[in-house]
Amino acid sequence: MSDESPDVQRELESMRSSIDNIDAALVHLLAERFKCTQRVGRLKAEHDLPPADPARESRQIDKLRSLAADADLDPAFAEKFLNFIISEVIRHHEAIRER
Template identity: 65%
Template sequence: MSQETPETRLAALRSSIDNIDAALVHMLAERFRCTQEVGHLKAAHDMPPSDPAREARQIARLRSLAEEANLDPEFAEKWFNFVVAEVIHHHTRIAEDSE
């Protein structure tokens, strides 16, 4: 029975990481497609680009999910805040373009 070399294991782990990165990019693209639609809906109905109450609920939800997944909740919150800032920027631009 042959044992896996460190180089073989490293290549396998990197391949998995590459696949996960590709999936994350596709998931983020889908998320932004949905948030773009939300932005158009908000602009069409004169709704504000951000919803602080929803954002707070989402942060609590994601922190809980992160804890369950053994991921640093602080990291999950930072990631969410980064994404939400970009979404709000998109929503603001959409609203300005629809005026």
């Protein structure tokens, strides 16, 4: 049995609107992050530095896991998300290096 009253629909639409706004903000934040990492990739390529920095990546993962826990977000999810971003950044750095 579902409750499809106008009040429920308005509340659902309001929550979805908030989610849509957050998604848009996330996309813009990721775009800014990748602009920064592209600059890092060019600097690394110019100075023949490796595309990956495992020690920094490990520190970032630890920091993000802690932030996630403080924010009541699953730290394992946060780690998976950051690992995905890191793998994309490394791929971009390798591509910059090959140019």
